[in-house]
Amino acid sequence: MVIGILGGGASGMAAALAAAENPGVQVILMERQARVGRKLAATGNGRCNLTNLHAGESGYHGEDPAFARFALSEFDPEKTLNWFSSLGLFTVAEGSGRVYPYSDQANSVVDVLRFALEKENITLKLGFEAEKVKKTGTGFRVESKEETVECDKLIIACGGLAGTKLGGTMSGYKFLRGLGHKCTKLRPTLVQLKSSWNGTAGLKGVRCNCRAAVYRDGRLHSESTGELQFTEYGISGPVVFEISRDVCSEKGDWICRLDFLPDIEETALLAELQRRKTTNLPASELLTGILHNRLGRVLSQSAGISQSRMVSELSVFELRQAVQAVKNFEIGLTEPMGMDSAQVTAGGIVTKEFDDKTMESRITPGLYACGEVLDIDGDCGGYNLQWAWSSGRLAGLHAGGLL
Numbered sequence: 001m002v003i004g005i006l007g008g009g010a011s012g013m014a015a016a017l018a019a020a021e022n023p024g025v026q027v028i029l030m031e032r033q034a035r036v037g038r039k040l041a042a043t044g045n046g047r048c049n050l051t052n053l054h055a056g057e058s059g060y061h062g063e064d065p066a067f068a069r070f071a072l073s074e075f076d077p078e079k080t081l082n083w084f085s086s087l088g089l090f091t092v093a094e095g096s097g098r099v100y101p102y103s104d105q106a107n108s109v110v111d112v113l114r115f116a117l118e119k120e121n122i123t124l125k126l127g128f129e130a131e132k133v134k135k136t137g138t139g140f141r142v143e144s145k146e147e148t149v150e151c152d153k154l155i156i157a158c159g160g161l162a163g164t165k166l167g168g169t170m171s172g173y174k175f176l177r178g179l180g181h182k183c184t185k186l187r188p189t190l191v192q193l194k195s196s197w198n199g200t201a202g203l204k205g206v207r208c209n210c211r212a213a214v215y216r217d218g219r220l221h222s223e224s225t226g227e228l229q230f231t232e233y234g235i236s237g238p239v240v241f242e243i244s245r246d247v248c249s250e251k252g253d254w255i256c257r258l259d260f261l262p263d264i265e266e267t268a269l270l271a272e273l274q275r276r277k278t279t280n281l282p283a284s285e286l287l288t289g290i291l292h293n294r295l296g297r298v299l300s301q302s303a304g305i306s307q308s309r310m311v312s313e314l315s316v317f318e319l320r321q322a323v324q325a326v327k328n329f330e331i332g333l334t335e336p337m338g339m340d341s342a343q344v345t346a347g348g349i350v351t352k353e354f355d356d357k358t359m360e361s362r363i364t365p366g367l368y369a370c371g372e373v374l375d376i377d378g379d380c381g382g383y384n385l386q387w388a389w390s391s392g393r394l395a396g397l398h399a400g401g402l403l
Protein backbone atom coordinates (compact mmCIF):
# COMPACT_ATOMS: atom_id res chain seq x y z
CA MET A 1 0.00 0.00 0.00
CA VAL A 2 1.29 3.49 -0.88
CA ILE A 3 0.58 6.42 1.45
CA GLY A 4 1.09 9.83 -0.13
CA ILE A 5 1.73 12.75 2.22
CA LEU A 6 1.54 16.24 0.84
CA GLY A 7 3.65 18.72 2.82
CA GLY A 8 6.96 18.08 4.56
CA GLY A 9 6.35 20.40 7.50
CA ALA A 10 5.79 19.51 11.15
CA SER A 11 2.57 17.51 10.74
CA GLY A 12 3.59 15.89 7.45
CA MET A 13 6.87 14.58 8.90
CA ALA A 14 5.08 13.29 12.01
CA ALA A 15 2.55 11.55 9.75
CA ALA A 16 5.24 10.05 7.52
CA LEU A 17 7.21 8.64 10.45
CA ALA A 18 4.06 7.19 12.03
CA ALA A 19 2.81 5.54 8.82
CA ALA A 20 6.27 4.11 8.11
CA GLU A 21 6.18 2.21 11.41
CA ASN A 22 4.28 -0.34 9.34
CA PRO A 23 7.04 -1.96 7.28
CA GLY A 24 4.41 -3.16 4.80
CA VAL A 25 3.57 0.32 3.54
CA GLN A 26 5.47 2.63 1.24
CA VAL A 27 5.34 6.30 2.23
CA ILE A 28 5.89 9.08 -0.31
CA LEU A 29 6.44 12.47 1.33
CA MET A 30 6.09 15.36 -1.14
CA GLU A 31 7.42 18.81 -0.26
CA ARG A 32 7.45 21.80 -2.59
CA GLN A 33 10.44 23.49 -1.00
CA ALA A 34 14.06 22.38 -1.36
CA ARG A 35 14.07 21.01 2.19
CA VAL A 36 11.66 19.72 4.77
CA GLY A 37 10.65 21.74 7.83
CA ARG A 38 11.50 25.19 6.50
CA LYS A 39 8.90 26.90 8.71
CA LEU A 40 9.79 24.65 11.62
CA ALA A 41 13.38 25.89 11.41
CA ALA A 42 12.15 29.47 11.93
CA THR A 43 9.81 28.78 14.83
CA GLY A 44 10.22 30.24 18.30
CA ASN A 45 12.59 32.94 17.01
CA GLY A 46 14.91 30.19 15.78
CA ARG A 47 14.63 28.26 19.06
CA CYS A 48 11.49 26.19 18.25
CA ASN A 49 9.03 26.06 21.09
CA LEU A 50 8.11 22.50 20.16
CA THR A 51 5.42 21.87 22.73
CA ASN A 52 3.93 23.06 26.00
CA LEU A 53 3.62 20.79 29.02
CA HIS A 54 0.14 22.28 29.66
CA ALA A 55 -1.19 21.80 26.12
CA GLY A 56 -4.75 20.50 26.35
CA GLU A 57 -8.07 21.16 24.63
CA SER A 58 -8.64 24.50 26.43
CA GLY A 59 -5.66 26.03 24.62
CA TYR A 60 -7.18 25.47 21.19
CA HIS A 61 -9.71 27.38 19.06
CA GLY A 62 -11.87 26.96 15.99
CA GLU A 63 -15.54 26.25 15.34
CA ASP A 64 -15.17 22.99 17.30
CA PRO A 65 -12.03 22.94 19.49
CA ALA A 66 -13.18 19.62 21.02
CA PHE A 67 -12.15 18.05 17.70
CA ALA A 68 -8.55 18.33 18.91
CA ARG A 69 -9.17 16.49 22.19
CA PHE A 70 -8.65 12.89 21.03
CA ALA A 71 -5.49 13.50 19.01
CA LEU A 72 -3.99 15.57 21.85
CA SER A 73 -4.75 12.92 24.46
CA GLU A 74 -3.48 10.03 22.29
CA PHE A 75 -0.20 11.83 21.69
CA ASP A 76 0.13 14.32 24.52
CA PRO A 77 3.16 16.52 25.30
CA GLU A 78 4.74 13.78 27.44
CA LYS A 79 4.46 11.15 24.69
CA THR A 80 5.65 13.73 22.17
CA LEU A 81 8.77 14.42 24.24
CA ASN A 82 9.45 10.68 24.63
CA TRP A 83 9.13 10.35 20.88
CA PHE A 84 11.57 13.21 20.29
CA SER A 85 13.90 11.69 22.84
CA SER A 86 13.78 8.39 20.92
CA LEU A 87 14.77 10.38 17.81
CA GLY A 88 17.79 11.73 19.68
CA LEU A 89 16.57 15.21 20.63
CA PHE A 90 17.46 16.60 24.06
CA THR A 91 14.88 19.09 25.30
CA VAL A 92 14.44 21.52 28.18
CA ALA A 93 11.21 22.86 29.72
CA GLU A 94 10.89 26.42 30.99
CA GLY A 95 8.85 27.31 34.07
CA SER A 96 5.95 28.40 31.83
CA GLY A 97 5.71 24.87 30.39
CA ARG A 98 7.25 25.86 27.07
CA VAL A 99 9.66 23.22 25.79
CA TYR A 100 12.68 23.94 23.58
CA PRO A 101 15.51 21.83 22.17
CA TYR A 102 18.40 21.77 24.65
CA SER A 103 20.61 23.16 21.87
CA ASP A 104 18.28 26.21 21.68
CA GLN A 105 18.31 25.69 17.91
CA ALA A 106 15.17 24.96 15.92
CA ASN A 107 17.39 23.26 13.36
CA SER A 108 18.07 20.47 15.86
CA VAL A 109 14.37 19.57 15.72
CA VAL A 110 14.39 19.61 11.92
CA ASP A 111 17.60 17.56 11.85
CA VAL A 112 16.38 14.70 14.05
CA LEU A 113 13.19 14.48 11.98
CA ARG A 114 15.15 14.62 8.72
CA PHE A 115 17.47 11.82 9.86
CA ALA A 116 14.52 9.72 11.01
CA LEU A 117 12.92 10.08 7.56
CA GLU A 118 15.88 8.20 6.06
CA LYS A 119 14.06 4.88 6.11
CA GLU A 120 13.73 2.32 3.37
CA ASN A 121 9.98 2.64 3.19
CA ILE A 122 9.95 6.47 3.00
CA THR A 123 10.56 8.22 -0.31
CA LEU A 124 11.19 11.93 0.00
CA LYS A 125 10.32 14.10 -2.98
CA LEU A 126 11.73 17.60 -2.46
CA GLY A 127 10.91 20.43 -4.84
CA PHE A 128 7.65 18.64 -5.62
CA GLU A 129 4.99 21.33 -5.81
CA ALA A 130 1.63 19.65 -6.14
CA GLU A 131 -0.65 21.48 -8.54
CA LYS A 132 -3.52 19.02 -8.81
CA VAL A 133 -4.93 16.38 -6.53
CA LYS A 134 -7.52 13.99 -7.93
CA LYS A 135 -9.49 11.05 -6.61
CA THR A 136 -9.03 7.98 -8.81
CA GLY A 137 -10.94 4.70 -8.78
CA THR A 138 -8.69 3.14 -6.15
CA GLY A 139 -6.88 6.05 -4.57
CA PHE A 140 -5.43 9.45 -5.43
CA ARG A 141 -3.28 11.10 -8.08
CA VAL A 142 -1.05 14.02 -7.13
CA GLU A 143 0.43 16.02 -9.99
CA SER A 144 3.27 18.51 -10.01
CA LYS A 145 4.54 20.17 -13.22
CA GLU A 146 7.12 17.43 -13.73
CA GLU A 147 5.77 14.33 -12.04
CA THR A 148 2.69 12.36 -11.06
CA VAL A 149 2.41 10.31 -7.88
CA GLU A 150 -0.27 7.66 -7.44
CA CYS A 151 -1.17 6.56 -3.92
CA ASP A 152 -3.81 4.48 -2.17
CA LYS A 153 -4.26 6.92 0.69
CA LEU A 154 -3.43 10.59 0.85
CA ILE A 155 -2.68 12.83 3.83
CA ILE A 156 -2.94 16.58 3.22
CA ALA A 157 -0.43 18.30 5.51
CA CYS A 158 0.13 21.51 3.54
CA GLY A 159 -0.19 23.79 6.57
CA GLY A 160 -1.94 27.15 6.63
CA LEU A 161 -1.52 30.50 4.96
CA ALA A 162 0.34 32.20 7.81
CA GLY A 163 4.07 32.84 7.49
CA THR A 164 3.81 33.16 3.70
CA LYS A 165 7.54 33.74 3.23
CA LEU A 166 8.30 30.50 5.07
CA GLY A 167 5.94 28.40 2.97
CA GLY A 168 2.42 29.34 4.02
CA THR A 169 0.08 28.68 1.06
CA MET A 170 -3.54 28.25 0.06
CA SER A 171 -2.67 24.84 -1.45
CA GLY A 172 -4.06 22.62 1.27
CA TYR A 173 -7.36 24.49 1.42
CA LYS A 174 -7.63 24.38 -2.37
CA PHE A 175 -6.98 20.63 -2.63
CA LEU A 176 -9.36 19.75 0.19
CA ARG A 177 -12.08 21.96 -1.23
CA GLY A 178 -11.58 20.23 -4.57
CA LEU A 179 -12.22 16.93 -2.79
CA GLY A 180 -15.53 18.14 -1.36
CA HIS A 181 -14.57 19.92 1.88
CA LYS A 182 -15.58 23.36 3.13
CA CYS A 183 -13.32 26.03 4.57
CA THR A 184 -14.17 28.63 7.23
CA LYS A 185 -12.98 32.24 7.01
CA LEU A 186 -9.19 32.47 7.34
CA ARG A 187 -7.69 35.13 9.66
CA PRO A 188 -4.15 35.79 10.86
CA THR A 189 -3.54 35.01 14.53
CA LEU A 190 -0.52 35.14 16.87
CA VAL A 191 0.24 38.31 14.99
CA GLN A 192 1.50 41.87 15.54
CA LEU A 193 -1.15 44.56 15.94
CA LYS A 194 -1.20 47.94 14.22
CA SER A 195 -1.94 50.99 16.32
CA SER A 196 -3.40 54.41 15.57
CA TRP A 197 -1.13 55.90 18.25
CA ASN A 198 1.69 57.73 16.47
CA GLY A 199 4.20 57.13 19.28
CA THR A 200 5.05 53.52 18.41
CA ALA A 201 7.57 54.39 15.66
CA GLY A 202 9.64 56.45 18.13
CA LEU A 203 9.73 53.49 20.50
CA LYS A 204 10.57 50.98 17.77
CA GLY A 205 12.69 48.15 19.20
CA VAL A 206 11.90 48.96 22.87
CA ARG A 207 10.99 45.81 24.80
CA CYS A 208 9.26 45.73 28.15
CA ASN A 209 7.29 43.47 30.41
CA CYS A 210 3.66 44.53 30.72
CA ARG A 211 0.06 43.53 31.19
CA ALA A 212 -1.86 44.13 27.96
CA ALA A 213 -5.64 44.14 27.85
CA VAL A 214 -7.65 44.57 24.66
CA TYR A 215 -11.09 46.22 24.88
CA ARG A 216 -13.74 46.49 22.21
CA ASP A 217 -16.22 49.31 22.87
CA GLY A 218 -15.18 49.24 26.52
CA ARG A 219 -15.61 45.48 26.96
CA LEU A 220 -12.65 43.26 27.78
CA HIS A 221 -11.78 41.08 24.76
CA SER A 222 -8.50 39.46 25.84
CA GLU A 223 -5.63 40.06 28.25
CA SER A 224 -2.24 38.67 29.09
CA THR A 225 1.05 39.52 30.78
CA GLY A 226 4.48 39.15 29.23
CA GLU A 227 7.01 40.72 26.91
CA LEU A 228 5.90 43.44 24.50
CA GLN A 229 7.93 45.03 21.76
CA PHE A 230 7.14 48.31 19.98
CA THR A 231 7.35 48.28 16.18
CA GLU A 232 7.13 50.88 13.43
CA TYR A 233 3.37 50.42 13.15
CA GLY A 234 2.26 49.07 16.50
CA ILE A 235 2.99 46.35 19.03
CA SER A 236 4.48 42.88 18.87
CA GLY A 237 6.01 40.24 21.14
CA PRO A 238 4.67 37.19 23.00
CA VAL A 239 2.09 39.14 25.03
CA VAL A 240 0.67 40.67 21.85
CA PHE A 241 0.50 37.32 20.08
CA GLU A 242 -1.45 35.99 23.03
CA ILE A 243 -4.08 38.74 22.87
CA SER A 244 -4.19 39.06 19.06
CA ARG A 245 -6.83 36.46 18.26
CA ASP A 246 -9.76 38.10 16.42
CA VAL A 247 -8.71 41.64 17.37
CA CYS A 248 -10.38 44.17 15.01
CA SER A 249 -12.34 41.32 13.39
CA GLU A 250 -15.53 43.31 13.95
CA LYS A 251 -16.23 47.02 13.78
CA GLY A 252 -15.84 48.89 17.03
CA ASP A 253 -13.56 50.99 19.14
CA TRP A 254 -10.60 48.67 19.78
CA ILE A 255 -8.06 49.82 22.34
CA CYS A 256 -5.20 48.17 24.18
CA ARG A 257 -4.57 49.20 27.78
CA LEU A 258 -0.97 48.69 28.85
CA ASP A 259 0.29 48.39 32.42
CA PHE A 260 4.05 48.76 32.22
CA LEU A 261 4.57 47.83 35.88
CA PRO A 262 2.12 44.98 36.45
CA ASP A 263 3.79 43.87 39.69
CA ILE A 264 3.85 47.29 41.35
CA GLU A 265 0.81 48.98 42.91
CA GLU A 266 -0.09 52.54 41.91
CA THR A 267 0.43 53.73 45.50
CA ALA A 268 3.94 52.27 45.63
CA LEU A 269 4.87 53.92 42.33
CA LEU A 270 3.43 57.26 43.46
CA ALA A 271 5.43 57.02 46.70
CA GLU A 272 8.63 56.47 44.71
CA LEU A 273 7.89 59.43 42.40
CA GLN A 274 7.17 61.64 45.41
CA ARG A 275 10.51 60.60 46.91
CA ARG A 276 12.15 61.77 43.66
CA LYS A 277 10.80 65.29 44.29
CA THR A 278 13.62 65.66 46.81
CA THR A 279 16.26 65.02 44.09
CA ASN A 280 17.83 67.29 41.54
CA LEU A 281 16.49 65.36 38.53
CA PRO A 282 15.10 67.00 35.38
CA ALA A 283 11.51 65.91 34.60
CA SER A 284 12.77 63.98 31.55
CA GLU A 285 14.38 61.55 34.04
CA LEU A 286 11.26 61.11 36.18
CA LEU A 287 10.94 57.40 35.31
CA THR A 288 14.64 56.65 34.87
CA GLY A 289 15.67 53.45 36.62
CA ILE A 290 12.09 52.20 36.49
CA LEU A 291 11.38 51.80 32.78
CA HIS A 292 13.36 51.77 29.54
CA ASN A 293 14.63 55.37 29.21
CA ARG A 294 12.87 56.06 25.88
CA LEU A 295 9.61 54.62 27.15
CA GLY A 296 9.85 56.56 30.42
CA ARG A 297 10.22 59.86 28.57
CA VAL A 298 7.36 59.15 26.18
CA LEU A 299 5.07 58.23 29.09
CA SER A 300 5.91 61.26 31.21
CA GLN A 301 5.44 63.51 28.16
CA SER A 302 2.09 61.92 27.41
CA ALA A 303 1.14 62.66 31.03
CA GLY A 304 1.55 66.34 30.09
CA ILE A 305 4.83 66.83 31.95
CA SER A 306 7.13 69.32 30.25
CA GLN A 307 10.57 67.69 29.98
CA SER A 308 12.39 70.99 30.62
CA ARG A 309 11.09 71.31 34.20
CA MET A 310 12.58 69.75 37.34
CA VAL A 311 11.02 66.80 39.17
CA SER A 312 11.05 68.88 42.36
CA GLU A 313 8.64 71.37 40.71
CA LEU A 314 6.03 68.74 39.78
CA SER A 315 2.73 68.74 41.65
CA VAL A 316 1.20 65.62 43.20
CA PHE A 317 -1.51 65.86 40.52
CA GLU A 318 1.18 65.68 37.81
CA LEU A 319 2.85 62.73 39.52
CA ARG A 320 -0.52 60.97 39.64
CA GLN A 321 -0.90 61.63 35.89
CA ALA A 322 2.50 60.01 35.35
CA VAL A 323 1.43 56.99 37.43
CA GLN A 324 -1.70 56.67 35.26
CA ALA A 325 0.41 56.81 32.09
CA VAL A 326 2.59 53.96 33.41
CA LYS A 327 -0.25 51.81 34.76
CA ASN A 328 -3.10 52.57 32.31
CA PHE A 329 -1.66 53.60 28.99
CA GLU A 330 -4.21 53.35 26.19
CA ILE A 331 -3.42 52.99 22.52
CA GLY A 332 -5.93 52.55 19.69
CA LEU A 333 -5.75 49.37 17.60
CA THR A 334 -6.60 49.45 13.90
CA GLU A 335 -5.92 45.98 12.47
CA PRO A 336 -3.64 42.97 12.76
CA MET A 337 -0.65 42.71 10.45
CA GLY A 338 -1.24 40.38 7.50
CA MET A 339 -0.82 36.65 6.98
CA ASP A 340 2.84 37.01 6.05
CA SER A 341 3.61 38.35 9.54
CA ALA A 342 1.28 35.96 11.38
CA GLN A 343 2.52 32.80 13.03
CA VAL A 344 -0.73 30.90 12.63
CA THR A 345 -3.92 30.84 10.54
CA ALA A 346 -7.17 30.91 12.48
CA GLY A 347 -9.93 29.11 10.59
CA GLY A 348 -9.44 26.35 8.05
CA ILE A 349 -11.05 23.18 6.74
CA VAL A 350 -14.25 22.39 8.64
CA THR A 351 -13.37 19.72 11.21
CA LYS A 352 -16.79 18.10 11.49
CA GLU A 353 -16.16 16.71 8.01
CA PHE A 354 -13.31 14.62 9.52
CA ASP A 355 -13.29 11.80 12.06
CA ASP A 356 -11.44 13.07 15.15
CA LYS A 357 -10.39 9.49 16.07
CA THR A 358 -8.61 8.89 12.76
CA MET A 359 -8.29 12.28 10.96
CA GLU A 360 -9.92 10.62 7.94
CA SER A 361 -12.36 12.52 5.75
CA ARG A 362 -16.02 11.63 6.23
CA ILE A 363 -16.59 12.74 2.63
CA THR A 364 -13.74 11.05 0.77
CA PRO A 365 -12.55 7.77 2.32
CA GLY A 366 -8.78 7.30 2.21
CA LEU A 367 -8.21 11.05 2.44
CA TYR A 368 -6.73 12.48 5.66
CA ALA A 369 -5.78 15.97 6.86
CA CYS A 370 -3.67 17.18 9.78
CA GLY A 371 -2.00 20.29 11.16
CA GLU A 372 -2.82 23.91 10.52
CA VAL A 373 -4.88 23.34 7.36
CA LEU A 374 -7.72 22.21 9.63
CA ASP A 375 -9.85 24.70 11.55
CA ILE A 376 -7.84 24.35 14.78
CA ASP A 377 -5.39 26.93 16.08
CA GLY A 378 -3.64 26.98 19.40
CA ASP A 379 -2.49 29.52 21.95
CA CYS A 380 1.00 30.98 21.83
CA GLY A 381 3.68 28.85 23.51
CA GLY A 382 4.12 25.53 21.69
CA TYR A 383 0.44 24.68 21.26
CA ASN A 384 0.42 24.85 17.46
CA LEU A 385 3.36 22.52 16.98
CA GLN A 386 1.83 20.13 19.51
CA TRP A 387 -1.30 20.07 17.35
CA ALA A 388 0.86 19.38 14.29
CA TRP A 389 2.63 16.44 16.02
CA SER A 390 -0.55 14.98 17.54
CA SER A 391 -2.79 15.27 14.49
CA GLY A 392 -0.01 14.24 12.10
CA ARG A 393 0.85 11.14 14.08
CA LEU A 394 -2.81 10.10 14.39
CA ALA A 395 -3.37 10.51 10.63
CA GLY A 396 -0.17 8.58 9.85
CA LEU A 397 -0.93 5.67 12.17
CA HIS A 398 -4.43 5.28 10.72
CA ALA A 399 -3.49 5.70 7.10
CA GLY A 400 -0.65 3.22 7.72
CA GLY A 401 -3.07 0.67 9.13
CA LEU A 402 -1.39 0.67 12.56
CA LEU A 403 -4.51 1.45 14.61
Ligand SMILES: Cc1cc2nc3c(=O)[nH]c(=O)nc-3n(C[C@H](O)[C@H](O)[C@H](O)COP(=O)(O)OP(=O)(O)OC[C@H]3O[C@@H](n4cnc5c(N)ncnc54)[C@H](O)[C@@H]3O)c2cc1C
Pocket (backbone or CB within 6 Å): 006, 007, 008, 009, 010, 011, 012, 030, 031, 032, 033, 036, 037, 038, 039, 040, 042, 043, 044, 045, 048, 049, 050, 051, 128, 129, 130, 131, 157, 158, 159, 160, 162, 163, 166, 167, 168, 169, 171, 172, 342, 343, 344, 370, 371, 372, 373, 381, 382, 383, 384, 385, 386, 388
Ligand atom coordinates in the same frame (compact mmCIF):
# COMPACT_ATOMS: atom_id res chain seq x y z
C1 LIG B 1 7.56 32.63 12.39
C2 LIG B 1 6.78 31.52 13.02
C3 LIG B 1 7.11 31.08 14.28
C4 LIG B 1 6.38 30.06 14.90
N1 LIG B 1 6.76 29.61 16.12
C5 LIG B 1 6.08 28.61 16.71
C6 LIG B 1 6.52 28.05 17.94
O1 LIG B 1 7.58 28.42 18.48
N2 LIG B 1 5.76 27.08 18.52
C7 LIG B 1 4.60 26.61 17.91
O2 LIG B 1 3.94 25.74 18.48
N3 LIG B 1 4.20 27.06 16.71
C8 LIG B 1 4.92 28.03 16.09
N4 LIG B 1 4.53 28.47 14.85
C9 LIG B 1 3.38 27.82 14.19
C10 LIG B 1 3.81 26.46 13.60
O3 LIG B 1 5.03 26.60 12.91
C11 LIG B 1 2.74 25.90 12.65
O4 LIG B 1 1.49 25.89 13.27
C12 LIG B 1 3.12 24.48 12.20
O5 LIG B 1 4.33 24.48 11.50
C13 LIG B 1 2.02 23.89 11.33
O6 LIG B 1 2.45 22.61 10.89
P1 LIG B 1 1.88 22.05 9.51
O7 LIG B 1 2.57 20.77 9.27
O8 LIG B 1 0.42 22.09 9.51
O9 LIG B 1 2.35 23.14 8.42
P2 LIG B 1 3.85 23.57 7.97
O10 LIG B 1 4.83 23.29 9.04
O11 LIG B 1 3.69 24.96 7.47
O12 LIG B 1 4.13 22.59 6.76
C14 LIG B 1 3.41 22.59 5.57
C15 LIG B 1 4.35 22.17 4.46
O13 LIG B 1 3.59 21.92 3.28
C16 LIG B 1 4.33 22.38 2.18
N5 LIG B 1 3.40 22.60 1.07
C17 LIG B 1 2.41 23.51 1.00
N6 LIG B 1 1.80 23.44 -0.17
C18 LIG B 1 2.38 22.44 -0.89
C19 LIG B 1 2.21 21.91 -2.19
N7 LIG B 1 1.29 22.39 -3.04
N8 LIG B 1 3.00 20.86 -2.60
C20 LIG B 1 3.96 20.37 -1.76
N9 LIG B 1 4.19 20.87 -0.53
C21 LIG B 1 3.42 21.89 -0.10
C22 LIG B 1 4.96 23.65 2.69
O14 LIG B 1 6.09 24.04 1.91
C23 LIG B 1 5.34 23.26 4.12
O15 LIG B 1 6.66 22.75 4.22
C24 LIG B 1 5.26 29.48 14.22
C25 LIG B 1 4.95 29.92 12.93
C26 LIG B 1 5.69 30.93 12.32
C27 LIG B 1 5.32 31.37 10.92
